[in-house]
Each structure stands twice: as C-alpha cells, then as structure tokens.
Amino acid sequence: MTQNFKTFETVLAGRPLIIETGKMAQLAGGSCLIRYGETEVLCTATMADKPREGVDFFPLSVDYEEKLYAVGKIPGSFQRREGRASEKATLASRVIDRPIRPLFPKDMRNDVGVVATVMSVDPDCQPEIAAMIGVSVALSISEIPWDGPISGVSVGLIDGEIVINPTEAQREVSELSLTVASTDSLVAMIEAAACEVSEAKMLEAIKAAHAVNQEIVEFIKGIQKEIGKEKVEFPSNDPRPELYEAIKEFAIEDVKMALDTDDKRIRDERLKPVYEAVHAKFDEEFPEEIAKIDDCLYKLQKYIVRRWLLDEGKRVDGRGVDDIRPLSAEIDLLSRAHGSGMFTRGQTQVLTVATLGTASDAQNLDGLDNEDIKRYMHHYNFPSYSVGETRPSRGPGRREIGHGALAEKALLPVIPPVEEFPYTIRLVSEVLSSNGSTSQASICASTLALMAAGVPIKAPVAGISCGLVTEGDRFMTMVDIQGLEDFFGDMDFKVGGTKKGITAIQMDIKIHGLTFEIIEEALEKTRKARLYILDEVMLPVIAEPRKELSKYAPKMLFTKIDVEKIGDVIGKQGKVIQKICAECNCKIDVEEDGTIYITSLDINDAKRALDMIETIVNDPEVGAIYKGVVTRIMSFGAFVEIAPGKEGLVHVSHLDVKRTDKVEDVVHVGDEVIVQVLGIDEQNRINLSRRNALIEVEGLTPENTISDAPRRPAPRRDFNKSNDRRPKY
Numbered sequence: 209m210t211q212n213f214k215t216f217e218t219v220l221a222g223r224p225l226i227i228e229t230g231k232m233a234q235l236a237g238g239s240c241l242i243r244y245g246e247t248e249v250l251c252t253a254t255m256a257d258k259p260r261e262g263v264d265f266f267p268l269s270v271d272y273e274e275k276l277y278a279v280g281k282i283p284g285s286f287q288r289r290e291g292r293a294s295e296k297a298t299l300a301s302r303v304i305d306r307p308i309r310p311l312f313p314k315d316m317r318n319d320v321g322v323v324a325t326v327m328s329v330d331p332d333c334q335p336e337i338a339a340m341i342g343v344s345v346a347l348s349i350s351e352i353p354w355d356g357p358i359s360g361v362s363v364g365l366i367d368g369e370i371v372i373n374p375t376e377a378q379r380e381v382s383e384l385s386l387t388v389a390s391t392d393s394l395v396a397m398i399e400a401a402a403c404e405v406s407e408a409k410m411l412e413a414i415k416a417a418h419a420v421n422q423e424i425v426e427f428i429k430g431i432q433k434e435i436g437k438e439k440v441e442f443p444s445n446d447p448r449p450e451l452y453e454a455i456k457e458f459a460i461e462d463v464k465m466a467l468d469t470d471d472k473r474i475r476d477e478r479l480k481p482v483y484e485a486v487h488a489k490f491d492e493e494f495p496e497e498i499a500k501i502d503d504c505l506y507k508l509q510k511y512i513v514r515r516w517l518l519d520e521g522k523r524v525d526g527r528g529v530d531d532i533r534p535l536s537a538e539i540d541l542l543s544r545a546h547g548s549g550m551f552t553r554g555q556t557q558v559l560t561v562a563t564l565g566t567a568s569d570a571q572n573l574d575g576l577d578n579e580d581i582k583r584y585m586h587h588y589n590f591p592s593y594s595v596g597e598t599r600p601s602r603g604p605g606r607r608e609i610g611h612g613a614l615a616e617k618a619l620l621p622v623i624p625p626v627e628e629f630p631y632t633i634r635l636v637s638e639v640l641s642s643n644g645s646t647s648q649a650s651i652c653a654s655t656l657a658l659m660a661a662g663v664p665i666k667a668p669v670a671g672i673s674c675g676l677v678t679e680g681d682r683f684m685t686m687v688d689i690q691g692l693e694d695f696f697g698d699m700d701f702k703v704g705g706t707k708k709g710i711t712a713i714q715m716d717i718k719i720h721g722l723t724f725e726i727i728e729e730a731l732e733k734t735r736k737a738r739l740y741i742l743d744e745v746m747l748p749v750i751a752e753p754r755k756e757l758s759k760y761a762p763k764m765l766f767t768k769i770d771v772e773k774i775g776d777v778i779g780k781q782g783k784v785i786q787k788i789c790a791e792c793n794c795k796i797d798v799e800e801d802g803t804i805y806i807t808s809l810d811i812n813d814a815k816r817a818l819d820m821i822e823t824i825v826n827d828p829e830v831g832a833i834y835k836g837v838v839t840r841i842m843s844f845g846a847f848v849e850i851a852p853g854k855e856g857l858v859h860v861s862h863l864d865v866k867r868t869d870k871v872e873d874v875v876h877v878g879d880e881v882i883v884q885v886l887g888i889d890e891q892n893r894i895n896l897s898r899r900n901a902l903i904e905v906e907g908l909t910p911e912n913t914i915s916d917a918p919r920r921p922a923p924r925r926d927f928n929k930s931n932d933r934r935p936k937y
Contacts, residue, residue, distance in 0.1 A: 214435060218427045220244065221361070221373035221420070223333060227345055227431060238350025238437070242342035245333035248278075250325045251342030255352045259317035259443055264503060266312055267319045272300040272339055274576050278329045284574045294575050298609045300324075300336045303360075304343055307389035307397035310718055311355040315446040320352060329576050331376040337362055340389060341424060348432040351440045355720065357432065358396055359424035360389040363413045365405065370416045376578075386410075386713075388417035392425045394721020401617040404667070404709035407731040414727060447500035447507070451490070455504045456511070459486050463508055470525030470533075472555055472643045472691065473596065510696040517677045517684055523693070525554075529686040532672070532737055535745045537652070539660040546761040547661020551653035551746075554690060555643035560653035562661040564761045565632040567797040567805045584623050586635045588612035588650055594642040610714075611647040612637065615671075618651045618704030618712035619658070622666040629664060630766045630805055644690035645673040647714075651704045652746060661761065662754040668746055669711055671704035672737040674730040678719060683726055687733045699726075703734035707742060762795075763811040765818050771802045773825040776853065784824070784852040792817035823851035828885045828894055833901050838879045841871050848883050848896055856894030858883060863898050865910045874898075 212230030219225065226243040233239035236252035260267050274297045276283050276290060285291055293301070304324065312320065324339035340360035348357040364374035364382035374382055384405055389397035395418055402410065459482055466478035486505060491498050516522040521529060533554030542548040547562035571582040588611040592599040604612070615637060623633065635657060637650035648671030655668045675689035676699035686693065694700050698719045704712040710731075715722075757763065769777065777798060778785045785796055794808035794817045804821060808814040823834070828850065836848040839855055846863065849855040858881075863874045875881060875898075882905055883896040902908045 212435075216427070216431050218424070220424060223373070225341070225424075225427075227342075229345075229349065229431075229435060236346070236350075237352055238346040238348070240342055240345045240349070242338050242345065244330070244338040244341075246328060246330035247326075247333040247335050247338050248328040249335055249339045249342050250327055251323070251339060251346045253320065253322050253343065253346040253350050253352055255321075255350070255440075256319040259445065260319055262499075263317055264445075266309075266314065266316055268305070268309055268312065268322070269320070270301045270305040270308070270322045270343075271324070272297050272304060272336070273323065273325045275326055276574070276576070278326050278335075279576050281574075284572075294573075295609055295613065296575055296577075298606050299613050300339065302606060302610050303336060303387060303397070303399055304340050306399075306716060307340075307358050307360065308343065308347065308354070308356065310396070310720055311358070311391070313353050313442065313444075315444045316353060316442050317445045318442055322347070326576060331578070334362055334373065335576065337373060337387070341428070345428055345431060348428055349436040351437040353439045353442060356391070357425055357428040358389050358391055359421040359428065360387060360397070361417050361420050361424075362387050363417045365402075365409065365413060370413050372416065372420050384410075384413060386413050386417065388414055388421065390418045390421035390425065391721050392422065392429075394723065395727060396717070396721040398713050398715040398727075400710070400713035401620065402705075402710050402712065403621045404706050404711060406709045407728075407735055410710055410713070411724070411728055411731060415724060418724075445503075447497065447504050451494055451497050451500060452504045452507060454493075455486055455490060455501065456508050458489060459505070460508060460512070463505070464512055467509060467512060467524050467692070470527075470554070475524075475692075476596070509692075513692060513696040514677050514679070517686065517693075517697075518679055518682060521684075523686060525690065527688075529684065530733060530736075532688045532740065533690070535741065537656055537745050537749045539656050539750055544760050546758045547657045547659075547663070549653045549656025549658075549660055550640075551649045551656065552641075553645070553649055553652075553688065555641055556646055556649050556690075557641040558637050558639050558646055558649040558653045560635055560637045560650060560657040562654075562657040562663065563634045563636075564661060564663075564757065565634065566762060566764070566795055566807045567630065567632060567799070568795075569632040569634075583626060583631075584616070584620060584633045586612050586616035586619065586637070586650075586654065588615060588637045588639070588647070590639045590642065590646065594639045594646075611650065614647050614702065614712060614714050615650040615654055615704070618671060619654055619665075619669055621711045622669055622706065624664050624666070630764055631663075631762075633658075633663060642691070644692075644694055645671075645688065645700070645702070647671070648673050648702055648704065651712075652741060656746060656750060659750045659753040662757040664753050667706040667708065668742055669704055669706055670738045670741040670746060671702065671712075672734050672741060674701040674703070674734050675699055676701070676717075676722075676726060676730070685726065685729050685733060687737050699730075701730040701734070703731065703738065705735075705738055707739060760809075762807040762809060763814055764805060764807045765811075765814045766803060766805045767818060767821065769802045769804060769821070769825045771800070774798060774802060776824050777804065777821055779853055787852045788817050788820050792820070796821075820851050824854055827888060827892075828854075828856075830885050830887055833882055833884045833905060835880060835882050836896075838875050838877050838881060841875070841877060843871070846871055846875050848881060848898075850883065850894075850896070854894070856883070856885070856896040858896045858898050862886070862896070862900065865899055865902055865908045 216227040223245045228241040233252050237254045239252040326335045344357040347354045363386040364371040365384035383403040386400040462482045536552045538550045545561045546564050550559045635654050639646045651671030675686045675693045675697045677684050700716040702714045792813045797805040806814045806817045834850040836850040839849045840847040845859040882901040884900040886895040
C-alpha cells in the first residue's frame, strides 16, 4: 500500500462505483482502477515529452484490452494467449475515442496513449462503461492537457420504460442498446442499436442518460480537484497568423473557384495548381514555415466552406441544406452470388453481396460476454481506389470494422430469427466510390442484397447522415453530407432505420458536444430523408424479399429430435451421419439441443435426408412403405435396411407376390427394394413385407388370389415427392 493510495466512491444506477488511485501503474501520467460492481478495469493515460515530427494530426491512441482471465477463460488460440483485439474490443476503443478526442487541443502533436485493461467482468456491469469513466478519470488527474471530464452510461428500453445501465438479463429483453457520453453541459457521443424505436423515445433516452452523466462528471471533478496534476504546456503546431493571413489574401478567390463543384475529381484537379502557386510564392518568403503552408491551405478551405454554409446557406455542390444527392439502386449485379445490391448516392457507391451458409458457418467468438456464436456478420471494405488513391491492402482497420459493425447493428433488428430462417448470413459491403457517408450507403445496399437473396427481413432499412456547422450560439444542420462537409464540418450524425423507427445511430463530432436542440433537429431531418430513400429509390427496385432463394444458395430443412437420439443419428464413429450425407449429397449439422440442420443445393436431397433421420429416431409406422437396401440373406428371408442403422426382416413368404422357394431367386445383397412395415415385436425387431408393398404400389396381384374379373391397379406413387403422406427416402 502506497502513501498516495486514495479511494473515491459513489453510486451509479444503484451499484457502487469505486475509483482507486495511487496503487497501480504509478509511472503512467494518470491511472486508476475503477470498480463497478465486480467489474474492474485498469485505466491509464500517458503523454510523450516531445511532439512527434512530421505529422499534421493529433496522435492519440486508445486501446481497450480484453483479458480472458477476467471471466475465468483460457484463450482458445494455439498459443493460449490473447492475440489481435476482437471486433468488440475494437468497437469499445472507438466508443471511448470519439468523446475524448475533441477535448484535446487541436494543435497538440505530442503522442497520447490511453489504455483500458479489463481485469474482471461482472455481466451486470458493462466493462465498456466502466472503461469510459475510468479513462476520463485517468486523463483528468494527469498532466495531459484535456478539457474534460466526461462520463458515459448505457440505456435500455424495457416495456416502454427507460433503464440506466441495464443488467445482463435486462439487456436480453431490451428494445434499445444506447451509449451516451457527456461533458458537464453537452452530449459528446451517441451510439445506439434499437428495435425500430421512435425519434421521440430516442431523444427521451438520450436526455435521461445525459442527466445521470452530469452527476458522474461532478464526481470526477471532485477527484481532479483533490489529486489532479497541473496541466503541462505544449508547443503549438498552428501556423503563424501572419502566414495564414498572407496565404488567405493571395489565394482565397482561387480556392473558392476550385471548391465550387459537385465533382470531387474536378475539385481535386482545380486545387493542384492553387497549391503549386501558393508554394511558388511563399516557400522562399517563409523558408522555415514550408511545412505549414499546406496547413494554411487546409484551414482556408475550411474557412470558405463554413462561411458559405453559415452566411449564405450555400453548399459546395449547390444543393439546399435538406437536399439529397442523386440516388440510384440496383439488384442482381452478380450472377452466382446468393444476393447482391448496389446503392449510389452522388459519388458514393457501395455494392453489398449476401451469402447464405449452414449452421456450422457461424462465427465462433472468444470474448468476455456470453455470446459464443454469431450467425449474422457484416463486413465492410474500403479500398484505396474508392477515393482515387493507391496504397496496398492490409486488411480491415478500425474504421472498416466500425463501419461494418454500424451497418450490422442497423440491420440486426430485421434479420429473421434462426427458428424462422436457419441460415448463417454474411454481408460484405464493397465501397466502390467514396465521397461521404459510405456506412449509410452500406445499409441501403445491404437491404437490397438481403431482399434479393430471399432473406425474409421484417422491414427494409435505409441510412442517411446529417452534418453540422457551429459558430458560437449559431448552428446549421444539413442532410446527406459529402466528404468535404464531413472534413470541415463539426458533426457526422449517422442514423439507420425502417419506416417505423430507428435501428442504429452513430455520432462523430469535432466539437465538445451537442445541445438537445441540435440532436432533435438531426433526428427529424434524418427521419424524413430515410423515408424518402425507402419510398422513392429502394422499394421501387424490390418491394419485398423474394419468396425463393437463388438456385446457387443452399436449401435447408431442420428438425428437432430427442437429445438421447443424437447418438443414433451420428452413429458409431460418425458412420450413420456420414452415410446419409454421402447418399443424399447434403451437409448435416447436429446441435447439442437436438436441432438438426440439413443443407443441400437440391431440396429433394435434403428431404430424403430428413426422411432418413426421422426414420432413425422414430419407430417405423406400421403400414408405411419404405425403399431399402438388402444387407443380408438367410435361408428364411432377407434383411433390409430402411434407414442407416435400422433394418428389418422380410420373411421368404413375403418376398414376392408369387411363391418363393429360394431367397436368391428374388433378391441379392445390395438390391434396392420397396417394403411395407408389418409390425414391430417386443424386442423392437421390425417385420417387413416386399409382397405387400408390390401389391399396393405396383398394383401386382398375388398368384393365389387371381380372379377372372379385371383388377384396377393401385395408383403409382413417386417416393421422391415430398407431398406423399408416408415416410420414405
């Protein structure tokens, strides 16, 4: 125990929230162990002594580290140690990053590293929320310049009632999963997944979260006042005012002309000679500030775009503030894909491809919560050519993972449950061209792909973004922001949803926070735009999910059996199930609860396999007719296998419609025959009759009962058709 050890305690959503400082990680700039219930997270914040050379951005890294010992698990990897951050850990890092980043000085270039290490997890107390609060404490008590603190809470909606920091059981039944971060006066971050929640209820939930955040912010301020270090001075990276003013006077009209177009390619081409002219004039005049000249030109573009918006209501592409760029939608672009859809908004274009798989194709998860299987996945790819650049592909980064997760969140509420549609679903959104809001175009393209694939989604989902420019108390929102308005604006407020309500929100801001007035206006503008996109663009292309799957998609049947019968279906060393798969050209997945999924490209093959399984697990029905294979021949009759591992005896007297003296005169081992079940004795031995089956199915007449009157033959039945009432394969 160190002399500097201190404990601070409060209550959050009825559970103790304890901050411990001065015991762990004392060499970090700021550190604390936060205990929320039995969830414990070590949070640290450290800053480099000197600014990083040659960068034009603030180098902040935020890492949320999941340690599987926190839930008593040993990692499932070969090396049995944690590897690359999971998708959930990456998303948690982004959720923490978004509210804290705008509170750092924009001209600081010193590296800052924030690490939240999850050491113990109480399922009722989300570690992501504890980590956000702990990071806020660590930054607040450190010497790092930061205009915090912030607080964050989660919100659930259960039976119409708002619940702050819901427990695990409450989250299971909640219609809303909302995370809100706040400063002492403004909303700093919103992240939501919802089951078609109305805009009014969403705003109510945000306000409730903000009110609780204010209490925690005051609690952290108390800690900062008692033990916080003095904030250090840092060298500013802003260009000298006289350099900026000189460049502004020289180039402002040329920059205005270059920016005034709706085509990103033309804009970039127009800016090239402007940059060359500015450097030609000012490189010699300010030889020590050459690296800052591009910063001045960026700052000048930002000034022009914001002045146009605030003073003239003018957008760079000439649209009105509530106008959406030209839209188009298409489906079935790829011949062999199970479903495909492309959505284009201006120069933003996304193609989404849907693939349907079996139960075994679901993703296995190795994380801190109880979710171990994921049957719906959404992946997002952002290649360099989509923005006219050249760089090698190195796999998805945090941005790609975050955008894919946002689209996944938006569509998850409309994905049919496994009981209704027992497929694993993977969507891949390929960004073909990017000029703003590709994540929302991904939502639209994905809805098209799902409906084209025949996935019976509850309702179509569309996505749209809303931007913001502020100056003091003035603000202006605009719908469907393009890249330039995102770069130079203050907000990217993304909302996905159906006609009924919101399914996902993600808010990125560059300012300290938003007022409720701005949030309410953004919600209403995105609602109107979402309805327009659905009614005018997407639904005219495909109004509802197709009734049939692609011919290239696997066809699936499923049934549920008694768990005690699972061994009979699998067989010794898997021989029974392997035989069914080979004979029926299918794939079979058996779950621990007795659910069996049968998948094949041909639905008739799947039906034959299902009939086999039902014959194995159920006693054969007396009078039912089966197609079987002769497995053994005895002097008194032949044994016929009517399902893998299940056979019965056809006595010699029942082998044919005529008298049979020798079994081999009628059948041989390996012959396929049709048989009828005569009965099952006390020892579960099955008695079969080929004679009766031939009489009923083939309409043959036994020799010893031939009459002079003509006999009408029994109708012939096709045993490969599913509408026959009797079990068969």
